[in-house]
Amino acid sequence: MKSTVSPIANKINYVFIHVKDLKKSVNWYCKLLGITFDRSQIESPVFNVPVTGTTGLTLDDHTFDPNFKFEPSKNVLFNFYTEDIDAAYNFMKKNNITIVKDIERIGEFAYFNFEDLDGNVLMICTS
Secondary structure, three states: OOOOOOOOOOOEEEEEEEOOOHHHHHHHHHHHHHHOOOOOHHOOOOOEEEOOOOOOEEOOOOOOOOOOOOOOOOOOOEEOOOOOOOHHHHHHHOOOOEEEEEEEEEOEEEEEEEOOOOOOOOEEEEO
């Protein structure tokens, strides 16, 4: 295949999660990730969760899109990283977060799936 120059960068910029209640979702995700935030900065339709790394996380309630029909994703949208899968799993259980797939261990790799407030399925894994 011939190499071509593209104006599109080879990186993921932001991941969007569709939510029903932006303020509740911001609170939930920030608590999940141990992030402090200023409630006065939450303004529909979107909130960019202040995460580290090169990929951002945007929560979107579609306030300005009256034709949008919310449907939670039952397939994993993306994953969060953890160094300690058991501690992450116990944290989720302690906070009454719905686990939809218990820890699966494949060699040194491990993961589990859970639901956010709106029923979107996400994953936590070790690499």
